[in-house]
Amino acid sequence: MAKKNSFSQMYRRVSGKLLSTFVTPQLLGESGATDKLSTAIKAQELSAAGVAAVVDAENGVTSSQPVCYILQNYSRSNALVLDSETRRLELPPALDSMDSPLLNEDASILFLQQRAQRNNFYPNNYxxxxxxxRLIEALEKNPELDIQLVPVTVLWGRAPEKEESWFRLLVTDSWATPSALKQLVNIGVHGRQTYLEFHEARSLRQMLNEALVKYPNLAPATYIVSNLTEYLAKQREVILGPDLSDRRNVVSGLIQSRDVQNALKQEVIRSNITPAQAEQMAAGYLDEIVSDYSPSSVRVFERGLAWLWTQLYDGVEVHHFQTVRELAEKYEIIYTPCHRSHIDYLLLSYVIYKRGLMIPYIAAGDNLNLPLLGQFLRGGGAFFIRRSFKGLELYSAVLKEYLHSILVRNTPLEYFIEGGRSRTGRLLRPRTGMLAMTIHSKLRGGGKPVVFIPTYFGYERLMEGGTYVGEMQGKPKEAESIFGLIQAARKIERIFGKVHVSFGEPVFLDKMLEQHNADKIRLTSNDQPLPEEASTAVNAVAQEIMQNINRAAVINPVSLLSLVLLSTPKHALDEEVCIKQLDTYRRLAEMAPYDERVEVTSLPGREIIGYGLKLKLIKRVHHVLGDIIAIEDNQAVLLTYFRNNILHLFILPSLIASLVQHNGKITREDINSVIQTLYPFLQAELFLKWQADHLPDVIDHVVEALIGCELIMDDGRETLYSPAPNSESYNQLGVLATPVKQSLERYFMTLALLRQRGSGRVTAKQIEDLSHLLGQRLSVLYEFNSPEFFDKTLFQSFIGALTQLGYIRLDENQVLFFDETLINMADNARLVLDEDTMNHLQHITNFSDDEVIAAIAALEKQKSRRKRSK
Structure with missing residues (x-):
């Protein structure tokens, strides 16, 4: 036996050495090997026998137990690669014996499918x-023994099967056990793209007990092998995605589908064309839309993006990805991120791919379907959609059918819930077109249950920052072009700080459909309209996604600096005061966290200032009485973007601070009353997560945190006081109170405008347009043109909230009507705004009918000019 073991070890070393010259395995997992293995196993020198320790993610080392690695298919090369990696990671080596007083196995590896099974065509021969x-027998004889089974996925390349050519079938990572010839080809072709993923360890004894309870009449090995085989097959699909057909076959199959054929017949009648012409039109639409996923393109993306992030950013930090990894096995994943930058979709695909999941197919606007770039993006999973296809019934039919085919095949999907990029840093109102098509598809049946993954991007610098500032100040939106991308590429030498990708609380579609009584609806074709219950569910899902994106926000140094300095009159603070304010905000975020998924920078105030200086966003002005920290010249407008990324996290503390500071003293009851009135409008604007009935508890929690930070005082008799004027705490309270005031001013301005125009004399659109124009005039109050006053959607959300709450109503002509309830709400603004501000707002909203007509005409002329320029 000793000679045999000696020979085996020599064979292993020689074979492993030879294989290592061709193979360079890479670990898949959330953050490399150590993070992924934190829930599996780690080697511990617990005994001379080399017994491994099972490691639990929460409780640490739990027990000393032998380890056995599970591979799906028999393969010597897979075993050698696994053995090499376990040794490199200082894990129990896969090809070393399982030395235990109760076991005598010459290797710690187990193949679910044996070599001898390849020629067996009948299940009975399994x-x-x-x-x-032997391991099961050892457990039955020794009740104190347990063995940890660690499933391992080994991939030679990460390309799913494609029905395209015999060569691709030979070199693609197939679902079947590879032949000797194919494995040799795999080693030669994919040796440098070999991937391993260690999955969570399982107790063999627990699986044995489950087998005995669930299937007492079957051999326990049947259940264990079946369970592990199914698990590894699912993990393989999670990484590779489903088998693919080539693009030509996809287009052909979609055209032959029942729903597209029906749409073709209708198009023939509607457009008075021949069936061949209609089919040619459908093929053209599909050629315009359909992705052309290419593993080789993905590999080029991976290498290029790895270099780009190194050149562009100080690092990419990922938060809460493990949630996604756990869901990918059982659910159809649909990523629904916010949209901050063109970098978003590249960044998200890169993060997903590097952590061992298949990258999603991405719904992209056809404005990105540029020469050369468009084809390259298709190779990375992009499919292109027109911004508007109203009246194009055939286009709508083929798009819906293509989307349905993606979902039925359980291919991950991604689309931006806002539709376009935010120019202000706030979340935009959700565009529900893709969401409605997704829900429509699932009501037709097929595929796994759907889960939406809200995703937050947090940047510290933006490549498009200068463009956004111009657009928010009235310049027309710049169209994407090769020239524009080249211009952006010139900025690569600049440092853009870190970027954060944070995955939010999942939204389960089945649960949302059930809540809105839409779970029993079944549709039979893609031209059926969504029933009312399903349409209601679409809007509810959209709101839930938006709120969950904000729940995953990241408070980074730049956003925190922006929030503090933009809240000061001159955008500057004494350095020591600034440090204390930053530390107070961090403390407040930890004492009264908005959500458990919110990440807060670990840098203290002094280091945050150093970080801002490094990025050249702020400057230090030296002074004999103490240095001053100020926003760099021409950076104030841009920094509003980063402030707005986290504004929702501090809006409730800011509102409470504003009430206490403005009134000097105020009862808790009055604070609750005012916030209950204002909250629906802030919630509509900032997608806040709390329901109205939870507000009292939330308010109490925030108040206690403000007291703990010594920003307000409590007399013990339900009355809150502001600190003494001109004290350090009073000044800190004033800075905290500022962020909410711009929203309150916009609300009061719109209310004053409604009051001045009168009930039944103006339409909703006219009020939105006038409020937008007045908002730009209101910016004169400030030292720079804040994007807040140029964002028309903020006024639209306020009018929408007023309508929903019953303060105003619309007739069939969209004319607004209201009563004294609205007037009384405007009068109560004195609790939150000072007299000078209210008088100014009332003054600028006071103009004649002729002035209104002239202003609206000028606005329409401006819109017409912009359309012609496009």
Whole structure:
């Protein structure tokens, strides 16, 4: 036996050395090997026998137990690669013996499918892994023994099967056990793209007990092999995605589908064309839309993006990805991120791919379907959609059918819930077109249950920053072009700080459909309209996604600096005061966290200032009485973007601070009353997560945190006081109170405008347009043109909230009507705004009918000019 073991070890070393010259395995997992293995196993020198320790993610080392690695298919090369990696990671080596007083196995590896099974065509000839049978027997004889089974996925390349050519079938990572020839080709072709993923360890004893309870009449090995085989197959699909057809076959199959054929017949009648012409039109639409996923393109993306992030950013930090990894096995994943930058979709695909999941197919606007770039993006999973296809019934039919085919095949999907990029840093109102098509598809049946993954991007610098500032100040939106991308590429030498990708609380579609009584609806074709219950569910899902994106926000140094300095009159603070304010905000975020998923920078105030200086966003003005920290010249407008990324996290503390500071003293009851009135409008604007009935508890929690930070005082009799004027705490309270005031001023201005125009004399659109124009005039109050006053959607959300709450109503002509309830709400603004501000707002909203007509005409002329320029 000793000679045999000696020979085996020599064979292993020689074979492993030879294989290592061709193979360079890469670990898949959330953050490399150590993070992924934190829930599996780690080697511990617990005994001379080399017994491994099972490691639990929460409780640490739990027990000393032998380890056995599970591979799906028999392969010597897979075993050698696994053995090499376990040794490199200082894990129990896969090809070393399982030395234990109760076991005598010459290797710690188990193949679910044995070599001898390749020629067996009948299930009855199935042979259980002999080592598994011996391990089960050892457990039955020794009740104190347990063995940890660690499933491992080994991939030679990450390309799903494509029905395209015999060569691709030979070199693609297939679902079947590879032949000797194919494995040699795999080593030669994919040796440098070999991937391993260690999955969570399982207790063999627990699986044995489950088998005995669930299937007492079956051999336990049947259940264990079946369970592990199914698990590894699912993990493989999660990484590779489903088998693919080539693009030509996809287009052909979609045209032949029942729903597209029906749409073709209708198009023939509607457009008075021949069936061949209609089919040619459909093929053209599909050629315009359909992705052309290419593993080789993905590999080029991976390498290029790895270089780009190194050149562009100080690092990419990922938060809460493990949630996604756990869901990918059982759910159809649909990523629904916010949209901050063109970098978003590249960044998200890169993060997903590097952590061992298949990258999603991405719904992209056809404005990105540029020469050369468009084809390259298709190779990375992009499919292109027109911004508007109203009246194009055939286009709508083929798009819906293509989307349905993606979902039925359980291919991950991604689309931006806002539709376009935010120019202000706030979340835009959701565009529900893709969401409605997704829900429509699932009501037709097929595929896994759907889960939406809200995703937050947090940047510290933006490549498009200068463009956004110009657009928010009235310049027309710049169209994407090769020239524009080249211009952006010139900025690569600049440092853009860190970027954060944070995955939010999942939204489960089945649960949302059930809540809105839409779970029993079944649709039979893609031209059926969504029933009312399903349409209601679409809007509810959209709101939930938006709120969950904000729940995953990241408070980074730049956003925190922006929030503090933009809240000061001159955008400057004494350095020591600034440090204390930053530390107070961090403390407040930790004492009264908005959500458990919110990430807060670990840098203290002094280091945050150093970080801002490094990025050249702020400057230090030296002074004999103490240095001053100020926003760099021409950076104030841009920094509003980063402030707005986290504004929702501090809006409730800001509102409470504003009430206490403005009134000097105020009862808790009055604070609750005012916030209950204002909250629906802030919630509509900032997608806040709390329901109205939870507000009292939330308010109490925030108040206690403000007291703990010594920003307000409590007399013990339900009355809150502001600190003494001109004290350090009073000044800190004033800075905290500022962020909410711009929203309150916009609300009061719109209310004053409604009051001045009168009930029944103006339409909703006219009020939105006038409020937008007045908002730009209101910016004169400030030292720079804040984008807040140029964002028309903020006024639209306020009018929408007023309508929903019953303060105003619309007739069939969209004319606004209201009563004294609205007037009384405007009068109550004195609790939150000072007299000078209210008088100014009332003054600028006071103009004649002729002035209104002239202003609206000028606005329409401006819109017409912009359309012609496009």
């Amino acid at each position: 042979t259980f892994p002999p080592r598994l049978l």
